[in-house]
Amino acid sequence: MSDGVTIEFATRITAQCAEIRDLYEIEEYVRQPNEQNLIEFLYDLSAFLLELECPHEELTCGDITTRFSSQSSRDLLSSFLASEVKTARLVTLRKIESGEIVSEKRDLELTPVIDAAFRTLDIPKHTGNVNEWKLLETLRQKTESRVTQSQRNPLFKATLDDKTLPDIEKQCEFFSRDFYNRLLLLNSRLKVTVESFLWNDRLKIHRENIQSILSTRVEEIGKLKANSDIAHLLSANSSLLYIQKASDVSRRNRTKTKQHPLSSGEAPKDRGGRTDEMVGVKQESFKQQQHNYNRQNSHQQNRAKGTFERPKTHEEQVLEQHTSHHGQSWRGGHRGGRGRGGGRGGRGSH
Incomplete structure (x- = not known):
C-alpha cells in the first residue's frame, strides 16, 4: 500500500x-x-x-x-x-x-408470515406504497373480528412465562417428531397398499403409470413441513378434540357396495398405527423356535403321506375318555343297565 x-x-x-x-x-x-x-x-x-x-x-x-x-x-x-x-x-x-419507500431488505423472515396471514383472513392486497403500520392495524382488526365470531375454546389456556416456556418448547418438539413419524407411516402404508393391488393381472399392464402417480404423491407428502411451534399450540382449539375416522360411513358414500364389509355401518376394528405405541418385532425364544420347527415337520410328513388329522372336538375327547377302558360304555357293562352291574340290580359279569 x-x-x-x-x-x-x-x-x-x-x-x-x-x-x-x-x-x-x-x-x-x-x-x-x-x-x-x-x-x-x-x-x-x-x-x-x-x-x-x-x-x-x-x-x-x-x-x-x-x-x-x-x-x-x-x-x-x-x-x-x-x-x-x-x-x-x-x-x-x-x-x-412516511411510507415513501418500502424496504425489501428488512424483516425477510417475518414478511412471508404476514403475507400468509393476509391470505388466510381474505384481506385484499393493497396497491402502491402503503404505510406498514396501517397494514398491521388492518390485520389486527380483522383478527379480532374473526376471534369474536369464533365460539371455540382454545386448548392451551396456561400463562406463558419464563418457567413454562421451556416445557412448552419440549412439547412442541414432541409434536414435530410425532407428526414426522406419522408422515413416514402414511408413506409406507400408501406404498404397501399400491403394491397389494399390483398383484392383479389386470393392473400389471398399468404398473408404470401407477408407479408414476405413486411417486408424485409420495414426493408431495415428503414436502410437508413437520415443524410445530408455539404459534401452532396457541392457535389450537377444541375442534381438534373431535376425531372422525377415515373409514366413517359418512365419508364413504361413493365407495360403499353390497359386498363391502364396511357397508353395514359397523365400527371397524382398531388397526393401531399410533407412533408412540409402535415397537419392534420381538425375537423368538429357543422354545418357540423348536415348537414351530416341530409343527412344520409334522405338517410336511402328513403332506407327504397324504393324510391330515382333523383336530378332535370337545365331545369327541370326552367320549374317547369314557370308552377307553376295554371298550366299555360309561353307562355300564356289555349288557348295561341303570345299576352298576349288567342287570337291573345285579353285578355285571366280566
Whole structure:
C-alpha cells in the first residue's frame, strides 16, 4: 500500500462506503482493496466522494497517490464517512416511516408470515406504497373480528412465562417428531397398499403409470413441513378434540357396495398405527423356535403321506375318555343297565 494507507484502514473505508451506497441507492461503489489494486481503490474512493459532494478539497483534489498519506487527512475521511452513514440512516428511516419507500431488505423472515396471514383472513392486497403500520392495524382488526365470531375454546389456556416456556418448547418438539413419524407411516402404508393391488393381472399392464402417480404423491407428502411451534399450540382449539375416522360411513358414500364389509355401518376394528405405541418385532425364544420347527415337520410328513388329522372336538375327547377302558360304555357293562352291574340290580359279569 502507499504511505499511510493500510489494508485495515482501506477495508473499514470500503464498508462505510458500501452502507452509504445501499441506503442512498447510488451507482458508484468502492471495490475491496488489496496489495495489487491500490490505484483502483483510490480512484473509486475519489469518485465516490465526488458523488457525495464532499466539501473538503483536501479529500477530493490533489495527487491521488499522496492525498491520504497524512494522518489528518485519513482522520478527516473517516469522520466525514461516519457522519454520512448516520445521515443516510436517518433519511432512509424517515422515508420508511412516511411510507415513501418500502424496504425489501428488512424483516425477510417475518414478511412471508404476514403475507400468509393476509391470505388466510381474505384481506385484499393493497396497491402502491402503503404505510406498514396501517397494514398491521388492518390485520389486527380483522383478527379480532374473526376471534369474536369464533365460539371455540382454545386448548392451551396456561400463562406463558419464563418457567413454562421451556416445557412448552419440549412439547412442541414432541409434536414435530410425532407428526414426522406419522408422515413416514402414511408413506409406507400408501406404498404397501399400491403394491397389494399390483398383484392383479389386470393392473400389471398399468404398473408404470401407477408407479408414476405413486411417486408424485409420495414426493408431495415428503414436502410437508413437520415443524410445530408455539404459534401452532396457541392457535389450537377444541375442534381438534373431535376425531372422525377415515373409514366413517359418512365419508364413504361413493365407495360403499353390497359386498363391502364396511357397508353395514359397523365400527371397524382398531388397526393401531399410533407412533408412540409402535415397537419392534420381538425375537423368538429357543422354545418357540423348536415348537414351530416341530409343527412344520409334522405338517410336511402328513403332506407327504397324504393324510391330515382333523383336530378332535370337545365331545369327541370326552367320549374317547369314557370308552377307553376295554371298550366299555360309561353307562355300564356289555349288557348295561341303570345299576352298576349288567342287570337291573345285579353285578355285571366280566
